[in-house]
Amino acid sequence: MTRRLVRAGVQLALFASLILILVVTLDNRFRVLPASIHGHLPSHYSGFVITDVTIVSCSAINPFSNCNPPSEAWSQVQKDLYLRTGWTSSAFVQFQRKKEEDLTSSDKVVIDLKISRLIPESNEDSTQDGGVWEGRPGGVWVKRTAKRHASDSQKAITSVDVLFGADAVDPRIGWEVKDTPLLLDSRTEDLEARISVRRGDPHKNKKPVPKINENGRFKIMQLADLHLSTGLGACRDPVPVEPVAGQKCEADPRTMEFVERLLDEEQPDMVVFSGDQVNGDTSPDTQSAIFKSVKLLVDRKIPYAAIFGNHDDEGNLNRAQSMQILEDLPYSLSSAGPEEVDGVGNYIVEVLGRGKSGHSALTLYLLDTHSYSPDERQFRGYDWIKPNQIRWFKTTAQSLKAKHHEYTYMHMNMAFIHIPLPEYRESQNYYRGNWSEMPTAPGFNSGFKEALEEEGILFVSAGHDHVNDYCMLNTDQNDKPSLWMCYGGGAGFGGYGGYGGYIRRVRFFDFDMNSGRAVTYKRLEFGETEAKIDEMMIIDGGAVKGPQEGN
Structure with missing residues (x-):
């Protein structure tokens, strides 16, 4: 009887030890660890940051040519840069983006974008942000930095769009239309196809509340x-x-x-x-x-x-x-x-x-x-x-x-x-x-x-x-x-x-x-x-x- 009780006590102790190990393991797996353990976590943006931008062209007469994004990591602005005036070809702006929490130490974040026939500045003269200019089709230059903290600054580009016309403007808060049209060819230049970029979070607009002025007046312009x-x-x-x-x-x-x-x-x-x-x-x-x-x-x-x-x-x-x-x-x-x-x-x-x-x-x-x-x-x-x-x-x-x-x-x-x-x-x-x-x-x-x-x-x-x-x-x-x-x-x-x-x-x-x-x-x-x-x-x-x- 005594031997049986001792054996039961040992089994109970082993079982308790296993439970303790499991609890500690789960706790370490799911609890939020200090930033010093995780390393730096970007906190300025709640969503995605752009890691690359490019332009792709495709031919309607070539069965092996297409403008589809190469992977799920890439998105496409669904606007033909030729506004469907190119009978045999199309072109689109594509961009790669990642969630902040998915960024790795090897990821690069786009912190600037310009349109130019020449490199905006030499790689040897890199600025304090550590980024360098990289050329893409259509006269697009992107400055990317491998520093993960770039996504935590006001410089990180978080979305890309396309607008058209020499008088193109973007009324959305945080958006900027590039002042030079894309230089893919004469058609994109004639159509003044322009890239617009956003920095920061998507801005949620609150509906304004119109009110009569303090002098009792209110004017409507139709x-x-x-x-x-x-x-x-x-x-x-x-x-x-x-x-x-x-x-x-x-x-x-x-x-x-x-x-x-x-x-x-x-x-x-x-x-x-x-x-x-x-x-x-x-x-x-x-x-x-x-x-x-x-x-x-x-x-x-x-x-x-x-x-x-x-x-x-x-x-x-x-x-x-x-x-x-x-x-x-x-x-x-x-x-x-x-x-x-x-x-x-x-x-x-x-x-x-x-x-x-x-x-x-x-x-x-x-x-x-x-x-x-x-x-x-x-x-x-x-x-x-x-x-x-x-x-x-x-x-x-x-x-x-x-x-x-x-x-x-x-x-x-x-x-x-x-x-x-x-x-x-x-x-x-x-x-x-x-x-x-x-x-x-x-x-x-x-x-x-x-x-x-x-x-x-x-x-x-x-x-x-x-x-x-x-x-x-x-x-x-x-x-x-x-x-x-x-x-x-x-x-x-x-x-x-x-x-x-x-x-x-x-x-x-x-x-x-x-x-x-x-x-x-x-x-x-x-x-x-x-x-x-x-x-x-x-x-x-x-x-x-x-x-x-x-x-």
């Missing part, structure tokens, strides 16, 4: 029909042909100079893009055009909201893809809206009251008017706002009424669309401004104008018809003013002008919440550049105001 291209674009019907003698008209730079001047002179609190920011068939890289449209606003920290026109999805991106880009950009209020509602871009923007008020003072309804008629045989021309969009609008407006009543001043509602409503054709109504072309409204009337009036919308403003810039007044059955319907007026030189020397223009809406008033006017690109054209009060005391003497 940018209608910019028609920006990939690259400089071609001017259509410029007036004058040369604003400065000998200065050739380049569409996008001239459009952006016009917009920039008005931003600085008018200092709007918010900008609404009312569609056709992109010129469709001249935008094989829609991203480059979208970036140009918002860069001036990002630089000035001005919130903006965008809807689409019939040309915005005629480039290489559809509406959903373009809206995804817009949603992720700094100072953007843009939203795709509910998936169950027709279109992309049915949403609202609430402008809060001044000071610490958390109540809405202004509500902007933005709706997608789609593109071309789905039934050309019966209703030629353009598409219309769909029944489920109207239901969404009415449901949203009615659900907000109680909340808006909490605002101690006069709350106001307005709407922005791209394609005008059929009622824009009713020339018997009072209107003020330029009417130079027949309004290209849908052939089918879905009843959205009545819905706007029923829900207390004070004005709706459209784009689409470039040389119409009037505001038209609708009245109810008692001949009481019920709704203003305005045009923004075409601003971009990439879209048509014509019709007797039309000068590009931009519409503004200036709100004074102290008296519940709104004044609208336009500014011109040329000629009377300092004048406010067709200035008139359209809202007073928080209600639609009809034409009065002196307006």
Whole structure:
């Protein structure tokens, strides 16, 4: 009995020893060890760092040629550097990246990238970071360092993209467009294919919160029909042909100079893009055009909201893809809206009251008017706002009424669309401004104008018809003013002008919440550049105001 107990005790002790060894082993395997044991762990970035960048070319007529990344470690910017203009060849930027925690002592991290025909600096003159310049195809030079701490500095490149055009810009925080195009061959130089690089973490943009200014004022700038291209674009019907003698008209730079001047002179609190920011068939890289449209606003920290026109999805991106880009950009209020509602871009923007008020003072309804008629045989021309969009609008407006009543001043509602409503054709109504072309409204009337009036919308403003810039007044059955319907007026030189020397223009809406008033006017690109054209009060005391003497 005693011998049996001793044997059991020995077995129990051995078992306990095995358990202790196992626990220690597991603890050493999974516990976080001090940095002195692990060596240096990069802590500045949460994701990937770029370890190499190159350009690959391939031939469509060579069955053994392809541009696929060589391994899973490599990624590719999915933009043909020839913008699909090379009938027999393509080229792409590829980059290798690694997670920080996977970096080894032999890995190199890209800390700089330049485009040049000559080496930027000799390897013998390596800088303090220890990196050396290494040549790649297309005039690409990458400076890489084997020091793992490079990934922990502000120099490490963490992502790569491709944009196009001599006027290419990148509004994303932390991104930089290289000022020299890729030098692969004459085609990439003509297309001005450029690399844009990011340093640091991806920046998560917080939606701005627009508010009425402390003086009770708020100004909206409507940018209608910019028609920006990939690259400089071609001017259509410029007036004058040369604003400065000998200065050739380049569409996008001239459009952006016009917009920039008005931003600085008018200092709007918010900008609404009312569609056709992109010129469709001249935008094989829609991203480059979208970036140009918002860069001036990002630089000035001005919130903006965008809807689409019939040309915005005629480039290489559809509406959903373009809206995804817009949603992720700094100072953007843009939203795709509910998936169950027709279109992309049915949403609202609430402008809060001044000071610490958390109540809405202004509500902007933005709706997608789609593109071309789905039934050309019966209703030629353009598409219309769909029944489920109207239901969404009415449901949203009615659900907000109680909340808006909490605002101690006069709350106001307005709407922005791209394609005008059929009622824009009713020339018997009072209107003020330029009417130079027949309004290209849908052939089918879905009843959205009545819905706007029923829900207390004070004005709706459209784009689409470039040389119409009037505001038209609708009245109810008692001949009481019920709704203003305005045009923004075409601003971009990439879209048509014509019709007797039309000068590009931009519409503004200036709100004074102290008296519940709104004044609208336009500014011109040329000629009377300092004048406010067709200035008139359209809202007073928080209600639609009809034409009065002196307006």
